[in-house]
Amino acid sequence: MSDQKLLSMPVSRRSVLGTIAAAGAATVFSPLGATRVFAQEPEKPSEIIVRAWGGSWVDSLKAGVSDSFTKMTGIAVRHDLTEDNEIQPKVWAAVAQKRVPPIHVNWDTTTNATKSALRGVTEDLSDLPNLKNTTDLAKPVGLDGYPIVNTYGYVYVLAYRPSAFPDGPPTSWKDLLDPKLKGRIALYNDGIGFHFPAQVAGGGKLEDIPGNMQPAWDFIAKIKEQQPLLGEDPDFTTWFQKGEIDAACTISTNAREAKKNGIELAWVVPEEGAKFDTDGLWIPKGLPENELYWAKQYINHALDKEAQQVWLDGLGLPGVVPGLTPPADLANDPSYPTTEEAFKHLIRISSKVQVENESVWFAKFKEIMQG
Amino acid sequence: MRNSRVAYPLTWRVMDMLENVCARIWPASLHRLLPYLMLLPAVVLVGLLVLGLFQIGDASLRVLDTSTFLFSEDYSLENYRQAITSGFFAVVASRSLMGSVIVTVITLLFALPYAYLMVRTQSSGLRKFLLVALFLPFFIGQVVRAYGWLIILGNQGMVNEALGLVGVPPVRLLYNYPAVLFGLIQYMLPFAVLMLAPALTAIPEELESAAGSLGANWVRTFRHIVLPLARPGLVGAGLVVMTLSLTDFAIPAILGGGSQDFIANAIYDQFFRTSNQGLGAALSLMLVAVGSIMVGVVFAVFGAGTLAMTGGRK
Numbered sequence: 001m002s003d004q005k006l007l008s009m010p011v012s013r014r015s016v017l018g019t020i021a022a023a024g025a026a027t028v029f030s031p032l033g034a035t036r037v038f039a040q041e042p043e044k045p046s047e048i049i050v051r052a053w054g055g056s057w058v059d060s061l062k063a064g065v066s067d068s069f070t071k072m073t074g075i076a077v078r079h080d081l082t083e084d085n086e087i088q089p090k091v092w093a094a095v096a097q098k099r100v101p102p103i104h105v106n107w108d109t110t111t112n113a114t115k116s117a118l119r120g121v122t123e124d125l126s127d128l129p130n131l132k133n134t135t136d137l138a139k140p141v142g143l144d145g146y147p148i149v150n151t152y153g154y155v156y157v158l159a160y161r162p163s164a165f166p167d168g169p170p171t172s173w174k175d176l177l178d179p180k181l182k183g184r185i186a187l188y189n190d191g192i193g194f195h196f197p198a199q200v201a202g203g204g205k206l207e208d209i210p211g212n213m214q215p216a217w218d219f220i221a222k223i224k225e226q227q228p229l230l231g232e233d234p235d236f237t238t239w240f241q242k243g244e245i246d247a248a249c250t251i252s253t254n255a256r257e258a259k260k261n262g263i264e265l266a267w268v269v270p271e272e273g274a275k276f277d278t279d280g281l282w283i284p285k286g287l288p289e290n291e292l293y294w295a296k297q298y299i300n301h302a303l304d305k306e307a308q309q310v311w312l313d314g315l316g317l318p319g320v321v322p323g324l325t326p327p328a329d330l331a332n333d334p335s336y337p338t339t340e341e342a343f344k345h346l347i348r349i350s351s352k353v354q355v356e357n358e359s360v361w362f363a364k365f366k367e368i369m370q371g
Numbered sequence: 372m373r374n375s376r377v378a379y380p381l382t383w384r385v386m387d388m389l390e391n392v393c394a395r396i397w398p399a400s401l402h403r404l405l406p407y408l409m410l411l412p413a414v415v416l417v418g419l420l421v422l423g424l425f426q427i428g429d430a431s432l433r434v435l436d437t438s439t440f441l442f443s444e445d446y447s448l449e450n451y452r453q454a455i456t457s458g459f460f461a462v463v464a465s466r467s468l469m470g471s472v473i474v475t476v477i478t479l480l481f482a483l484p485y486a487y488l489m490v491r492t493q494s495s496g497l498r499k500f501l502l503v504a505l506f507l508p509f510f511i512g513q514v515v516r517a518y519g520w521l522i523i524l525g526n527q528g529m530v531n532e533a534l535g536l537v538g539v540p541p542v543r544l545l546y547n548y549p550a551v552l553f554g555l556i557q558y559m560l561p562f563a564v565l566m567l568a569p570a571l572t573a574i575p576e577e578l579e580s581a582a583g584s585l586g587a588n589w590v591r592t593f594r595h596i597v598l599p600l601a602r603p604g605l606v607g608a609g610l611v612v613m614t615l616s617l618t619d620f621a622i623p624a625i626l627g628g629g630s631q632d633f634i635a636n637a638i639y640d641q642f643f644r645t646s647n648q649g650l651g652a653a654l655s656l657m658l659v660a661v662g663s664i665m666v667g668v669v670f671a672v673f674g675a676g677t678l679a680m681t682g683g684r685k
Contacts (some may be wrong), residue, residue: 119441367462
């Protein structure tokens with residue numbers, strides 16, 4: 001069966017976490033099978049360019065997906081480490097001007113990618129064979145089809161320095177209001193990851209998002225009195241390392257990476273819950289046919305069970321293929337949800353709602369924090 | 372034959388040939404246009420920027436539709452309304468304006484004695500030291516320098532370690548407004564010194580000697596001779612420092628801890644974080660307008676300083 005045919009096969013929605021049938025299908029589309037079908041494929045480009053985040057993020061992608069893709073196809077993978085929000089206008093401009101986009105595959109947050117999907121600059125990926133083997137997590141919420149394929153989920157945990165909490169780990173986001181933590185906490189500088197738990201901690205309901213988020217703003221205003229530092233992913237690691245902060249709302253991967261680097265750190269999902277979100281891969285429109293084909297193969301390969309296992313072991317995040325084994329240090333960790341029970345403690349809001357309201361939330365957060 | 376070759380060497384012949392070519396391309400009758408020709412690259416460069424400005428102007432009048440992430444076909448002033456009425460932008464704008472004024476005043480206060488000593492000292496060793504001290508940080512990028520301050524002023528930095536030796540607990544020296552101003556002043560000092568030095572060099576030393584011989588002490592000499600004659604340099608340096616501070620991005624971002632944004636940071640957020648290029652463009656044009664007004668006010672009050680175009684020597 002040629003892969004062209006495979007790509008045009010109808011794809012049904014997948015059921016939740018892994019089934020035996022899915023595992024069987026995964027075997028059919030294993031790298032070995034793929035090698036066989038690639039023999040009849042369109043002309044191979046010398047390389048494909050994949051935008052990625054740096055540090056341990058790109059290292060994991062390379063180890064899990066890119067290297068094995070190159071081994072399988074002979075196509076080199078170049079990682080472009082331009083920031084996700086900086087590549088976006090370049091891709092949009094290229095598509096608008098009908099130029100070939102600067103990258104083949106964009107590794108992006110689902111929220112950011114949703115903007116591109118709404119703008120219509122993403123290729124449809126619903127014909128990827130390996131989608132059959134994925135969980136519902138792979139499907140972007142609130143969008144038709146697969147303009148993006150989510151590849152894993154992550155949690156904005158409350159990371160903390162255990163020595164700063166001698167009475168035990170924090171249990172609530174309200175613990176950040178402890179006077180002893182004044183000037184010792186950190187949030188993302190646009191408030192991402194904190195709006196939704198703040199809504200709950202402020203006494204509001206998640207169902208009121210986005211209509212009434214006053215409880216969130218009230219709680220964030222209280223947090224502002226604690227003089228938090230505001231930064232990006234690398235800042236959190238630096239701040240923990242340099243003793244600038246004792247607690248932060250950050251992605252579990254960053255906390256785990258810092259811990260691996262010898263920083264005294266632990267994390268919890270507080271009782272109000274923590275934001276759960278996804279990252280994904282997408283392809284910009286405007287690529288030559290053959291390059292589009294191989295870019296799709298790259299994403300298809302990223303959904304391969306073996307590739308997911310290696311890639312996500314590096315990131316410490318739950319993937320979208322059933323049957324992945326959590327890294328030993330994350331077994332039963334709330335930041336690595338694998339069961340329905342674990343997901344109950346997490347807050348997931350549709351990407352569409354997020355992108356439609358992001359600028360308003362962002363401005364409000366900034367107004368409070370910069371005031 | 373051999374002698375004539377020596378008398379009129381090959382290099383001269385080449386030069387003659389080049390001169391003939393140049394004369395054909397640019398005949399003598401056009402020589403008076405030569406200054407304009409030399410001006411052309413700069414005009415083209417500025418022209419391109421002006422074209423970009425028109426494009427930004429166009430974008431500023433289009434509103435982002437967050438259901439499609441496309442911009443409106445129609446023009447409106449909505450982005451400007453939003454920029455003017457938002458409390459956040461007002462805070463950021465006033466912080467930037469106030470910061471640029473404070474940085475300008477303090478930088479000039481530091482730069483003047485530095486530049487004066489540098490041009491007046493009789494010791495070539497001291498002059499070299501001052502030049503090296505001036506240029507060394509100049510060669511280091513702004514971002515690297517800002518990170519340097521993180522190392523020095525951080526909770527576990529050199530300053531806090533020194534304070535710890537005398538029993539003082541760590542003090543938060545970073546991630547506040549004074550830290551941003553401090554970083555900007557340190558960054559701007561070389562610019563100001565470099566702009567002041569030529570103005571101070573142009574003041575004849577004899578004038579100061581004459582004032583001294585008439586009984587003026589150094590304070591009076593400085594006030595009545597040096598300061599007035601250095602005014603063109605002070606105005607030029609002040610303008611450069613003020614405009615650079617007003618539009619700075621990296622120092623507020625790195626030393627401000629995310630809570631001390633300047634206008635450039637807010638513009639970046641609109642372009643790259645919320646994808647609202649229309650609002651970002653409106654903020655950009657407003658920043659250009661505010662910067663131009665500030666420069667205009669300085670020109671009106673103090674003159675154009677070393678940036679004056681009249682240039683005639685009197």
